[in-house]
Amino acid sequence: MSGSRAAAAAITRRVRRWRPRGGILMYHCICAEACDPWAICIAPEHFDDQMAVLAEARAAVPLADFADEDGYTWDGSRVAVTFDDGYVDNLLVALPILEKYDIPATIFVVGNAVDRGREFWWDALQRAILGPTTLPEVLDVPFGTGPRTFTSTDGWGAVAENAGWRADAEDPRNRRQQLFRTLWDAIVVLGPDEQDGAVDHLLEWAGEPEIGVGSRLPVTGEQFAELARHPLITLGGHTRDHVSLTDMTLPDRHAQIDAGNRSVSELADAPVTQFAFPFGRFDVPTRNLLRDSDVTVGCTSVSTPAISSDDRHALPRLHATDMDGDAFGRWLRRDHGLLGSRA
Template sequence: MVKAYFQPRALVLMYHRVTDSSQDVWDISVRPDLFEQQLQLLQEDYQVLPLPELVARADKNSLKRKSIALTFDDGYLDNFLVAKPLLEKYGLPATFFIAGGQAEAEKGFWWDELEDLVLGSQNLPARFSMAVAGAKVEIELDKESFLTGSLQQKLSQWKAVGQEPETQRGKLFLQLWQLLRPLPYVEQQDYLARLREWAGAHNISKPAHGRMSQTQLQDLARHPLFKLGGHTVSHPLLSSLSKARQYQELAENQEVLQDLTGSPVQACSFPYGAYNSDSLAVAQSLGYTAAFTTQEKSISRQTNPFQLGRVQVPNLSKQAFGQFLSYPR
């Protein structure tokens, strides 16, 4: 036990977006200038390894001191337009876990559209009443039906992780998100269509939530610094699906990425960090050599290669980021 405690450990960092977003309800965006500061620190003080090398070194108990790997989830366009040039500038490798299949490649993510509809619409009906996934959701928006400057500021400062919503719009958003998250993709899209009708499509104030194109993904995959990883077809809550559906989600996504790039896809990450024993078995059966969660824990030889933890990176300056990385995990 003591020996295991002193084994070399590494961190895998998790990013989602690199953008200066005025609305970041899940706290998953890092401003480009702060992202560059973080890369400067990593280049100066850490051993930033390609993800496959870090996993292999952990297995062999040969991790270098202060080893780190960088990952990005989902496949947002800003990863290509903003993060990629900065990673190239500092010569740092990264793995991009890409969600999508044949049909979903050109569509945005459901949670971004939900955020735009509920939190970003300039005008909404004064009352919301709809049956969603077997639950009756009823909320009076009253004065919040119009997005005033002060309300917009409140919403932009609210983080759904760890903060109870103080606005009616925030309460509505969180209720709908919780109900939609475990649903199959088709049902999510059906409810979004009903929400669009309720909100009025012309009222949507939509920020840039674009995803990388096939050409951009191919460009990433050809780059010696970068790897692509699997992240399912429709970004479902895997733990709510049957084993057969989990297999379909992971297998189609892997096949699409491999066909697109002509290279094997050997690592995946579980959407929302949610998984069960079926998820682990399916990932292994597909030939993945590593699977990643969102559990904030370091990696060592003792870590199950299909339950590898990652640390979500906040929007921090260089100095604050250094302190953040020094926390024991």
Template sequence: MSRRDALVAALRLRARRCRRRGGILMYHCITEDTADPWAICVSPHAFDEQMTVLAHARAAVDLGDFAGDDAYTRTGARIAVTFDDGYLDNLTTALPILERHEIPATIFVIGNGVGRTREFWWDALQRALLTGPLPEALDFPFGFSPTGYTLDERPGDDEALTGWRADFDAAVTSRQKLFRALWDAIVVLEPTEQDDAVDHLLAWAGRPTSPPTPRRAVDAEQFAELAAHPLITIGSHTLDHPSLTDLPPTRQHAQILEGRRTIEELAGRPVTRFSYPYGRHDDTARAAVRDVGIDIACSSVPVPAITGDDRHALPRLQPTEMDGDRFTRRLREDYGLLTGTTR
């Protein structure tokens, strides 16, 4: 992000803090992982402390409240919890914590992710590139322009991977640059090509193709258990988790419509909530979401939600690995939320 972009973002966030506002939190995995370039993992202990903060402040509300005006206050006192993708640990680890604190949550599930027996491609890419030694040369014959890559690793590069955030930190080392280049190349491939690409990378890196992994998706039975729980509302996350802004309008509409239909069939009830994969959306995607009958949709723009926001592109804040005190400070000082409570 350039200095100008950072200044514009800071001014926009400051302006939002003066409006009636609320927070929508975006989680993915509730597990521990040392290599986590997108910071999508929050440990069970940290998640419990964060939910304790919401419970103590009596702040937790259902995401549906953000479709009207009930969730927006002068002190940012209302916060909703959401999860993306449909990982198994949402059921086995997160749900017992939500139950203990009586906190509702919306889980946005990938239609073709339910019952998936292998990792999502982004998890496989991380495992291939960010753990263990790698060969120096890579031939990557996928995408429109097959490419060769050469690694030039130096002493200390391994340490640079710890805590590295691919979304905020510059790619400095050879491996970081390779990770970003391959992620950008794979995200626009067709689903079957994505799996083929990461299988190629796992074989090149000498990693097992299908190891036990904590980042598993729910199967149909586990999905049904989530869908039946009184604290959980199921939403859609498209059929295959594509980058919608890289698809033509007809493909965008099909991914949104078929993803919703698949989740509705599995859940046995209407699905009226949606989140955009990777947070990417445009006018066409938002129009498709409205067209298929979605009431509320979420992006991943990291600002509090305010009155007047498009209810089909609500922003969300992504909590990372932090204890309850730091979580509270982040909500209050950075986003102007929970400013009327004490801890």
């Protein structure tokens, strides 16, 4: 970022801190992982710490409060908890902690993932590329823009180097990480069936099973129903197939949003009024599709507190990461002016 753009961004952050505001937290998995390139995993003990901070501050409110003025205060005292994708640990690990502190949460569920019984493609890719101790020297890639071959005769890099690496914030440290980023960028724009075929090809190349030990899986239908019945949980839409909406035609975007919301609504026997953009990717035409639906709150992945003047169909969310309660409290108060902090 250039100096002028950085200065403009800093001014924008300061201005926003003087507006009525609130925090919408974005979570994914509640599990401990040494290798977590997108920082989507939070150890259960740290998630417990973080919910304890919200409970002590009496900050937790339903996401629905951010559809009107209730979620926004001059001291940033209100915070909503959300989860993306619908991982099984949201039920088995996160929900007991939410119950412990009586904290409501919205879970944005991928419609076609329920009862699918296999990993999301990005988790399978991570397991194939960043997990094995050794990888074959040559990889032929038949998917994406055309056949390609990747070769590394002196190794792809040690698995130990992957611990702590952030693919969204750091340059790759070795060939293995570079390969991971290159393949991720190629697969994210493919259709759902092509994505499955791509990761199946990579798992076979890496000598990994289709479903590995400890694989992060989405909920089953029975587990989804248990979440739907719970008074602390609201279920929202996350498209039918967790696609990159901005890489699709407008009719296909509409179909993905509508079919995903209908699937969640039918399974939960309740209307879907909350939505999160997959990968945080959105633009004005995609946002307008939400405005023409029954959705009252749309969430992005722009990591900043929400303010009262923000578009309710493109609200920012703070990406919560793996940190203990003290660090979490400082992050919310000092960095973002939340939990009753004056600007």
